Amino acid sequence: MDPVTPAAPSRTLRIALIGNPNTGKSTLFNNLTGLRQKTGNYPGVTVSRKAGIMKLPAGDAELIDLPGTYSLSAHSPDERVVIDVLNGRFKEIGKPDIILFVADAGNLRRNLFLASQVATLKIPMILILNQWDSVAKSGQQIDLNLLKGRMGIPVIPTIGTKDQGTADVKQAILDLLDEPKYLPEIQWPDSMNTAMEHLKVSLPCVGDELLSESETHRLLFDTHSAEVQRLKVSAEEAKREVVKAREFLRKDGMNPLVAEAMLHYRHIDGLIGGVVLKDPDLAPGTTESIDKLLLHRGWGLAAFVGMMYVVFQAVYSWAGPVMDLIEGGKVWVQDMIGPALAGTPMLQSLVLDGVIEGVGAFLIFLPQILILFAFISLLEDSGYMARAAFIMDKLFSWCGLNGKSFVPLLSSYACAIPGIMATRTIEDPKSRLATVFVAPFMSCSARLPVYILCIGAFIEPVYGPWWAGFTLFMMHFVGLAVAVPTAWFVTRFILKTKSQPFVMELPKYRAPRMRDVGYRMWQAGLEFVQKAGTIIFFITIIIWASLYFPRSDSQEPVIRSEFIAEKVADGIGTEDAIVTLLEDPDSELNQEYHLLLGSTQINQSFMGRIGKAVQPIFEPAGFDWRISVSVLASYPAREVIISTLGIIYSLGGDVDEEDGSLRAALKNSKWQEGERAETPIYTVPVVIGLMVFFALCSQCGATTSIIIKEAGLRWAIASFVYMTALAWLGAVISYQVGTRFF
Template sequence: MNERQSPAGVSSQPVVAVVGNPNCGKSALFNALTGLRQKVANYPGATVERRSGELSSSTNLTLVDLPGAYSLTARSMDEEVTRQVVTGTHDIEAKPEVILSVLDATNLAQHLRFVLELRELGTPMVVALNMSDLAARERITIDVDLLSRKLGLPVVETVAVRKKGLDTLKEELVKAILAPPPAKMDFGTNVKDRQKAARKIATAATISEGIGHRTTRQLDAVLLNAIAGPIILFGILFLMFQAVFSWAETPTGLLEAGIGLTQSFFVDALPSGLLLSFLNDGILAGVGAVVVFLPQILILFLFILVLESTGYMARAAFIMDRLMASVGLNGRAFIPLLSSFACAVPGIMAARSIANERDRLTTILIAPLMTCSARLPVYTVIISAFIPNQVVTGGIGLQGLVMFTLYIAGILAALVVAAVLKRTVAKGQADTFLLELPKYQSPNIRFVLIGLYERARVFLRRAGTIILVSTVILWLLAIYPTAPIGATEPDIAYSFVGIIGSALEVVFAPIGFNWEISVALVPGMAAREVAVAALGTVYSLSGSEEMIEAGLVSVLNSAWSLPTALSFLAWFIFAPQCLSTIAVTRRETGGWKWPAFMVAYLFVLAYGASFVTYQVASYLLS
């Protein structure tokens, strides 16, 4: 629970920095060594995650998993952190006592070059010669003693996924704390010389080359095939969205039922009054409305983590690069945008892997246009109220078609906005696409489970803090001041929220929004789906959320005109609200400038789209 604590204060134990190329099995080794005794935090002021963990052995050690890097010449924010930490120039992280350098045994020459560069730093080092589970089957044999002599460093052979060699590795790490710096050896000073030296050592130490990685080649022949490749990618994406919506139904229903039961329990147990309203309308309705999305978010992340862990994600980036290039981004941006369909917050954080600052900014700014799962309840309610449930053609329902159109509209808008941003505010040479396609691996269950646990924890913590606080504030604004005696309007009309709603109505009248909608947009700031709950409250309904939705459909159907409903849907494609997105954008861009810009441009687009929709629909229907 010390996530926000400054890393330097976490412990006074000796620190071991885990360093290695991307795809060297570094994270698998880190997970095998630390298990759930790990913490993920952010370096204050920076946007790179700090993953650290305790290692229990004869002397307790703190392991810090540094972002994967190919060299000490930093080419992205991630690599810059690695460089600063190992060179001892990082603001907060102290220079590590020991560097644990991880090598992939199947790609020795390539990874050794980085080891040669690291050993120049003069920090005691231990080399882990790691084999992935598939690599172990390649029957590569390496003379570990010879390698150790040539490098002048202790080398330990490990198979992270089978927990092999971990005890020896721990012992070596403890020994290294008190070890002198590695003896000076001349391996050259530039990339080319070190490359040569690394190759020589690798050739000398390799006894058997192994059988090569045929599986990856065979899989790529299909998965990157000119015709099958894109079809499979879109098939996987289709399956993913299908799963998010269908698999989550049961657990979401259970959560909703649980919240409903708790609310009824409070109704029975407590006298009606402020406390009951606070617990039920404030906390449970507000925070509960967000928590019910946990299953959907976890299912989406399950897909993303599995795709990452198997090595497929890099292939997806390869296939999407062409499309992304047409709007001035590169294939890497596809990954954060995919996460944004669950929630823009993790999507915006995932943009950290993008090296080019302007590309990263563009990706962050368009992430909210991907239809996040919080917009689903809004779409569902409005569509069921206004779009007739009829079959268009070939078994495709009109309601489903409208939903699909809304998703596509968001994606198209994102592409157009990206193209415009890259020509204006984020102008500049787009970064190129240069990405290693790692060997395929069977998904690492440990990696996936730790990732899911981490996401669930972060999500629930957010619900318990930001969303809780904003919900409480909005609840207060909605019940005060109380209605005068003999009031004709619902109580909420006399509250601050009502006053704000009436003021906002002036602004929103041209796009067909009445004061009730204007009011609903305000609590919608906390989380978009809260707008649905807010509409329910405003239209003076009561009961469980399920009842609100069922009742709301018919109320809205009679209270709103069709142009208003369509305008409301158009608004939510852009939906310039959701405090969490704004907050994370501020953190990731290091100031208020870009979140302000984001809100402004989304607001203009939302208003414009709603205005056109409302006016055109009104004209056509009159």
């Protein structure tokens, strides 16, 4: 660090990394920054933001990794992010000092289109020809010296996956600081200059800041430019002036919508004419041979199903042992710390059931997140992810999603947390938001215990294994059946911005680099723990408090004497004998008594009181107060219902869904008063309604936290309210319709 000088400190150098998708930009970013990265969202939009620190001899520089794009054109605020960053429109990011333009060396012409657009920004630029090895492989030759001469800026060949050329890039940055160099700008025809002049004069910008030349181009060329929102005038007036400006181009014999591409490509062809030599009789490459199999009608589909099966199994099953280890570790820590705090019961409960439980509540998701992101990295870096989207797109496009929604939704069947994080692979923000919104409907593994408890106790014994299996299948299907129309509705009526066209490259296959896989896992894990972890932690503490307070301790003498009297009446022994037994911590009677105390505490805790108070809301679904309390207590994590029911029925919190005594307690549970007195509470319609409720409800604090992080608070609230309302409706319909038949 430089010593502080009285003069204004020179600010950090800002460098933007920009390029088409699939140019190996992320690999270069990893090479340049190492682990000094941070990710998040751009303010106000659902676009992933990635930045890192790059070490240079002159000091640290900030490297901004812009989303991969083919063009600067922007029809929505999301698409506008790239041009906004380049123009310094985000106050907290600032205008970049240098642009590192990453091009796929094997496809120079197409990559330079974006570079030519970016050149109008007049920011010093370095052209990186990444994947340099693919040039020879695809039977091409690039005359590097000729290209350097024509470009007038540093041109650096790199192979990101082999970390070749990274030092050259850093050196070029230093050289550029001494002497800025710019890519030759396109020479516009006169009609174009007239049109631009017209727009600059007639359309003032909000805040008296002028639109830059590149932004004015967007206004002129894009069919529904998102730059209109920056103008002082109304959209209609802007449109009128844009039409007038386009008239200048028409008079010159150009179609304004085609003109930009035509002029830029003419400019590029001039720059690279004679630079790239192609071998016309090249044998089909490896990519083509692999695609013959992987994109084949039959084999391709089979390979896809096979690969997705492995991904799902990995997230669903392989994570199991590690999750058990975390769970075991949590119990071990609780056992270690517990006795030390025995003197202060409240502190003991806060530490054991609040703090340690809270830390465990988010750590438990880490194995699934890490495994899924390892696979996502492998799929993306190898080039298969785009093919998976290609294969699946038809199934998703009609309801407003796209082929890239498949992996996130599939993973959500294991757990919505990694699934929602995986929506970052979806470039189109509209599809991404819709996928985030419907992902929690996929029947995750935490719903399984509820299904097994209900089906095992009420469906299988009465209707046999076939109906049990069918019910379990239908429960996994209910969420999907609701998710599809929801996605359709959300993309059609809620998200009104224009869909991005699903036009993308199927990149050449490449061997993924383990270092990039590792970075991706590290980044996903770190971010989850930092951002979602804290929210999950606090939710757990709040839930702990609502179950712990107010205490029922003052009532204990009454409960104790009633318990003793009851046992005497049952003829178990004399009063003295029972008191002695109660004081022996290992006696069955003592355990029974403590279970009763637990049940009493939950009854009169805040949670229990609220549960009883909201029971009338659940009345139309046939839920009694016990189910209502259990449902409410399951909002932070749905699997909690099993242990809550266990505590309420005085069986303790350690019961599981296979537990015979819990199943028996539910079966024997009867209404105590009213016209239904002495009839069973758990009838088939109630049980189906309960399962439907769990299938549809947003009962997962971790999911809500991750939605806040990925899509913002408004979407999280919308998701919570929508899912809860649907769950209630589903339970009521199941019960009301069901009671007509059973």
